[in-house]
Amino acid sequence: MEIEEKLSVLNYKTDKGFEHITVTPDICEVCPDYFCTFACPAKCYTVMEGKLNFKYEDCVECGTCLFACSHGSVKWNNVKGGHGVKYKYG
Amino acid sequence: MSEFDAIIVGAGPAGSSAAIKLASSGLTTLLVEKADPPGSKNVSGGIMWGNELGGVLPDWEKDAPLERYVISKGTGLLTSDSLISVDFRSRKFESRKTGYSVLRAKFDQYLANKAKSKGATLVTGVTVDGLALKDGKVAGVIQEGDEITADTVILAEGVNPRVAISSGLRPEIGDKDVAIGVKQVVKLSEATINERFNIRGNSGFAGEYVLGFLKNGVKAGGFLYTNKETISVGAVINVGTLRADNETHSFEIMDQFVNHPFISPYLEGGKMEEYSAHLVCEGGIGSVPKIYGDGYLIAGDAAGFSYSNGLIIQGINYAITSGIAAADTVIEAKSKSNFSSGMLRGYEDRLQGKYVLKDLKKFRGIEEVTWSNLAHKALPDIAEETLFNLFYEEGIPKRHLMEIVLSATKKSGVKKTDMILEAYRTMRRM
Amino acid sequence: MAIKIIVMMKQVPDAEEIFIDPVKFTLNRAQARGIINPSDENALECALKIKDQTGAEITVLSMGPPAAESAIIECMGRGADRGVLVTDRVFAAADTYATSLTLAASVKNLGEFDLIIAGESTTDSGTGHVGPGVAEFLGIDQATYCTSLHIENDALVAERDLEDGTEVVSIGLPALATVLISSNIPRRAKLRLKIDALRKGIEKWDHDTLKLPPEWVGIKGSPTVVGALKIPEERKRAAKRITVDQLGELVKELGGMGLIKTEEEEA
Ligand SMILES: Cc1cc2nc3c(=O)[nH]c(=O)nc-3n(C[C@H](O)[C@H](O)[C@H](O)COP(=O)(O)OP(=O)(O)OC[C@H]3O[C@@H](n4cnc5c(N)ncnc54)[C@H](O)[C@@H]3O)c2cc1C
Ligand SMILES: Cc1cc2nc3c(=O)[nH]c(=O)nc-3n(C[C@H](O)[C@H](O)[C@H](O)COP(=O)(O)OP(=O)(O)OC[C@H]3O[C@@H](n4cnc5c(N)ncnc54)[C@H](O)[C@@H]3O)c2cc1C
Ligand code: SF4
Ligand code: SF4
Numbered sequence: 001m002e003i004e005e006k007l008s009v010l011n012y013k014t015d016k017g018f019e020h021i022t023v024t025p026d027i028c029e030v031c032p033d034y035f036c037t038f039a040c041p042a043k044c045y046t047v048m049e050g051k052l053n054f055k056y057e058d059c060v061e062c063g064t065c066l067f068a069c070s071h072g073s074v075k076w077n078n079v080k081g082g083h084g085v086k087y088k089y090g
Numbered sequence: 091m092s093e094f095d096a097i098i099v100g101a102g103p104a105g106s107s108a109a110i111k112l113a114s115s116g117l118t119t120l121l122v123e124k125a126d127p128p129g130s131k132n133v134s135g136g137i138m139w140g141n142e143l144g145g146v147l148p149d150w151e152k153d154a155p156l157e158r159y160v161i162s163k164g165t166g167l168l169t170s171d172s173l174i175s176v177d178f179r180s181r182k183f184e185s186r187k188t189g190y191s192v193l194r195a196k197f198d199q200y201l202a203n204k205a206k207s208k209g210a211t212l213v214t215g216v217t218v219d220g221l222a223l224k225d226g227k228v229a230g231v232i233q234e235g236d237e238i239t240a241d242t243v244i245l246a247e248g249v250n251p252r253v254a255i256s257s258g259l260r261p262e263i264g265d266k267d268v269a270i271g272v273k274q275v276v277k278l279s280e281a282t283i284n285e286r287f288n289i290r291g292n293s294g295f296a297g298e299y300v301l302g303f304l305k306n307g308v309k310a311g312g313f314l315y316t317n318k319e320t321i322s323v324g325a326v327i328n329v330g331t332l333r334a335d336n337e338t339h340s341f342e343i344m345d346q347f348v349n350h351p352f353i354s355p356y357l358e359g360g361k362m363e364e365y366s367a368h369l370v371c372e373g374g375i376g377s378v379p380k381i382y383g384d385g386y387l388i389a390g391d392a393a394g395f396s397y398s399n400g401l402i403i404q405g406i407n408y409a410i411t412s413g414i415a416a417a418d419t420v421i422e423a424k425s426k427s428n429f430s431s432g433m434l435r436g437y438e439d440r441l442q443g444k445y446v447l448k449d450l451k452k453f454r455g456i457e458e459v460t461w462s463n464l465a466h467k468a469l470p471d472i473a474e475e476t477l478f479n480l481f482y483e484e485g486i487p488k489r490h491l492m493e494i495v496l497s498a499t500k501k502s503g504v505k506k507t508d509m510i511l512e513a514y515r516t517m518r519r520m
Numbered sequence: 521m522a523i524k525i526i527v528m529m530k531q532v533p534d535a536e537e538i539f540i541d542p543v544k545f546t547l548n549r550a551q552a553r554g555i556i557n558p559s560d561e562n563a564l565e566c567a568l569k570i571k572d573q574t575g576a577e578i579t580v581l582s583m584g585p586p587a588a589e590s591a592i593i594e595c596m597g598r599g600a601d602r603g604v605l606v607t608d609r610v611f612a613a614a615d616t617y618a619t620s621l622t623l624a625a626s627v628k629n630l631g632e633f634d635l636i637i638a639g640e641s642t643t644d645s646g647t648g649h650v651g652p653g654v655a656e657f658l659g660i661d662q663a664t665y666c667t668s669l670h671i672e673n674d675a676l677v678a679e680r681d682l683e684d685g686t687e688v689v690s691i692g693l694p695a696l697a698t699v700l701i702s703s704n705i706p707r708r709a710k711l712r713l714k715i716d717a718l719r720k721g722i723e724k725w726d727h728d729t730l731k732l733p734p735e736w737v738g739i740k741g742s743p744t745v746v747g748a749l750k751i752p753e754e755r756k757r758a759a760k761r762i763t764v765d766q767l768g769e770l771v772k773e774l775g776g777m778g779l780i781k782t783e784e785e786e787a
Contacts, residue, residue, distance in 0.1 A: 001362060007365065009365065016705050035333055035336055037339075038335075038336055038338060041270060041340045041341050061131060064329075068329070081216040081217045082126045086130045086534075088537060089275040089322075090133050090193055090198070213714045213718070215708075215709055218711070233710060
C-alpha cells in the first residue's frame with residue numbers, strides 16, 4: 001500500500017486560514033541533504049525538479065520535521081484549535 | 091485573585107489524570123485540549139502498563155475503554171529470513187493484569203470526560219499559545235491575545251511541548267530525545283484475531299521486535315498488539331541512524347515490518363483503517379528539564395518522563411503517575427496559599443518516592459544501549475546463525491554450541507572486545 | 521439597538537467517518553463523530569461578520585439529541601451570544617416538513633428577530649428544504665444560495681451564487697438567508713469565549729416549552745414516506761496521468777466526449 005493511499009484514509013480538518021508549518025525556500029534551495037524528505041512519515045516533503053515542495057495539508061503533526069531539518073528552514077507551530085488530523089483510533 | 095486554581099495544558103493521560111485529581115479535591119480546574127474530541131491527535135502502541143489509573147479512578151478496569159489485557163508477551167529479533175522470539179504466556183496475568191491494550195482516541199476521551207464529570211472545565215478544540223507571566227512568575231495562559239489566570243499551570247503538552255519550549259522552560263528537542271513512531275491499525279474479526287494469536291476472550295498479545303533486517307545501519311523496533319477487533323502494528327525509528335543513512339524513508343520501514351514474511355500472516359486479509367505517526371519520548375533522565383518553578387509544573391512526556399528500551403515503551407503510566415503527583419502538589423500548595431518554586435518543589439520529592447524518577451535514574455544512560463549495535467545488528471545475526479546451525483540437519487555430527495556461537499559472532503563482523511563492552515553496558519543498564 | 525440574528529445549526533455525523541457497510545450496503549454512522557454541519561459554520565461566520573461590523577446579538581438554534589450541546593458551545597466559543605437546543609424524543613425522526621415546523625415554532629418562541637441564517641444544506645440528508653421551509657412557516661422573505669450577507673439601511677443585502685453568475689439582492693427585514701458551503705473561512709473558537717459559554721450554558725427546550733400538537737411534530741408530523749432505498753451503481757472512473765505537453769490532446773478528447781466546450785465550438 002502506497003503512503004498516499006494510507007493518508008487518504010485519514011480525516012483532516014484543514015485550516016485554510018493558517019499554515020502551521022512553513023519552510024524557507026532560500027534555505028531549502030541550497031540544502032545538502034533533504035533529510036526532511038526521508039524523515040517525514042506523511043511524505044509532506046518531496047523534491048520535484050530539484051526543488052523542495054512542502055504541503056501542510058497532509059501533515060499528521062508528528063513534529064519530526066521540526067528537528068529533522070538541521071538548517072533552520074522549518075518554522076513549526078501547533079495547529080490552531082480543532083483543525084488538522086483527527087484520528088479515530090490513535 | 092486568579093480565575094482558576096489550576097490550568098492544565100493538554101488532555102492526554104498526564105493532563106486528564108491531574109485534572110481528575112484536582113477537580114475531585116474541589117479545586118477550580120481548567121483543562122484545555124487542542125484536539126476535538128480529546129485524544130484524536132494522540133498515538134500510542136499502545137499498552138498501558140500497570141495500575142496507575144487506580145490512583146484517581148478506582149473503578150477504571152470496569153468502565154475504561156480497554157481493548158484486551160496482555161496474557162502473552164512476545165519479544166523477538168527479526169532478520170530478513172528469520173524470527174527468533176520468546177513468547178511468554180502465563181495464567182498469572184489473568185489475576186494480576188500487567189497491561190491493557192488501548193486506543194487513544196477513545197481512551198483519552200474517556201479520561202477527559204471523567205475530569206469533566208468531576209467538575210473540571212474542559213475546553214476542547216483550542217490551542218494554548220503561551221504562558222502569561224507576572225513578576226517573573228507563571229500566572230496563567232495566553233490564547234489569541236486573551237489572558238486566563240491561574241495560581242498554577244500544569245504543562246502536560248506531550249512530547250513536543252511548544253508552550254514550555256517557547257517560554258524557555260525546557261530546551262528544544264533533538265535527535266537523541268525522541269524517536270519517530272509510525273503505526274497502522276488493521277481491522278480483522280475478533281475470531282480471526284483470537285485464532286491467529288491463540289488467545290481467547292479479552293486476553294491479548296503484545297509483541298515487540300528488533301528490526302534487524304534494516305539496511306545501512308538504520309535502527310528501529312517494531313510492535314504488534316492485539317485490540318478487540320483490530321491489530322495495532324508499528325515501528326519506532328531511531329533518528330540518528332535514519333539521518334546518517336539519508337536514503338530510507340521513515341514510512342518505508344513501516345511497510346518492511348508489516349510485509350515481513352513472519353509478521354504479514356498475522357495481518358493477512360485485514361483492512362488498513364488508519365495510518366498515524368507521532369514522536370516517541372526517548373531521552374530518559376538525560377532530557378528531564380527542571381520540572382517545576384514559580385507557578386508551574388511540567389508532567390508526562392513534556393517533562394521527558396518516558397521509559398523506552400527501543401522495544402517496549404512505557405509512557406502512559408509515567409504520564410498518569412506524574413499527573414497525579416503534580417495535582418497532589420498543587421493541592422498542597424493551595425492549602426498553604428503558596429505557589430512559589432520552593433513550595434512546588436514538593437512535586438520532585440513526590441516523584442522521587444514513586445518509581446518515575448527512580449526508574450529513570452536507575453536506567454541513566456539507557457539511551458546509549460537502547461540503540462546499540464549489539465541489540466540491533468549483531469544480536470539478530472548471531473542468534474539467527476547460531477540457531478540455524480543448531481537446528482539444521484545435514485547429517486554431519488553437531489558442532490559444540492559455543493563453537494557455533496563464536497563462528498557466528500565472527501561472521502557478524504563485530505569485534506569481540508566491542509561486543510563484550512556493549513554487553514556489559516547493556517547488562518548494567520537493564 | 522443591535523440587530524438580532526438567529527443561526528440555525530445542525531450537528532451531523534462527520535461525513536469523513538461514515539462508510540458503507542460492505543455487507544448490508546447501509547450507511548454506517550455508528551463510528552462517526554458529531555460535527556457542526558459544514559455550511560452552518562459558514563452561516564455562523566456570516567452572522568459574526570455582521571456582529572463585527574455593526575454589532576448584533578446572535579442566538580444559535582439547533583434541534584437534535586443532547587450530544588449536540590458541544591456543537592452549540594463551539595458556536596458560542598466563536599462569538600454567538602446564546603444557545604438553544606430543542607431536544608425531546610417526540611421531535612425525533614422528523615422529516616424536513618416537521619423539522620421546519622418545529623424550528624419555526626422555536627423561532628417564534630425566541631421572540632423578536634431581524635435575520636435568520638441557515639446553511640444551504642446538510643451533509644447528512646442534504647435536502648436543502650429546512651431553511652426555505654422555516655421562512656415559509658414564518659411568512660418572511662428569503663434569499664437562498666448566499667455567499668455573503670450585509671445589513672444596509674435596515675435591509676439585508678445578499679450576494680447569491682447562481683449557476684450563471686452572481687446576483688445581489690436587497691430584502692427587507694425580518695428575513696431568512698441560506699448560505700453556501702465554503703463561502704467564507706469560519707473563524708476558530710477562543711478560549712476566553714468558550715469558558716464563558718460553558719459558564720453561561722445553553723438552554724434546553726422540549727415539548728413542554730413549545731407546546732405544539734403532538735401530531736405536528738416528530739415522526740407523527742412527518743408526511744414523508746420512504747418508498748425504497750437504492751444504492752447508485754458505482755461509476756467507473758478512468759484516471760489518467762498526463763504531462764503538460766499532452767494537455768492539448770486531453771482538451772480535445774474531453775471536448776469530443778461532450779464534457780467541455782472547446783474554443784472552436786464556441787467560435
Ligand atoms: C508510536 C508510539 C507508541 C507508543 N506506545 C506506548 C505503549 O505501548 N505504552 C505506553 O505506555 N506508552 C507508549 N507510547 C508513549 C505514550 O504515548 C506517551 O508517553 C504518552 O502519551 C504521554 O502522555 P502525555 O499526557 O504526557 O502526553 P500526550 O498523550 O501527548 O498528551 C498531550 C496532549 O496535549 C495536547 N496539547 C499539546 N499542546 C497543546 C496546547 N498548546 N494547547 C492545548 N492542547 C495541547 C495534545 O493535543 C495532547 O492531547 C507510545 C508513543 C508512540 C508515539
Ligand atoms: C427521503 C428521506 C427520508 C428521511 N427519513 C428520515 C427518518 O425516517 N428519520 C429521520 O430521523 N430522519 C429522516 N430523514 C432526515 C430528515 O428529514 C432530516 O434530517 C431533517 O429534516 C433535516 O433535513 P436536512 O438534513 O436535509 O436539512 P437541510 O434542509 O439540508 O438543512 C438546511 C439547513 O437547515 C438548518 N437545519 C436543518 N436541520 C436542522 C436542525 N435539526 N436544527 C437546526 N437547524 C437545522 C441548517 O441550517 C441546515 O444547514 C430523511 C430524509 C430524507 C431525504
Ligand atoms: S526543510 Fe530543511 S532538510 Fe528539508 S530541504 Fe529545507 S533545508 Fe533541507
Ligand atoms: S510534523 Fe510530521 S507529518 Fe507534519 S510535516 Fe512535519 S514531519 Fe511531516
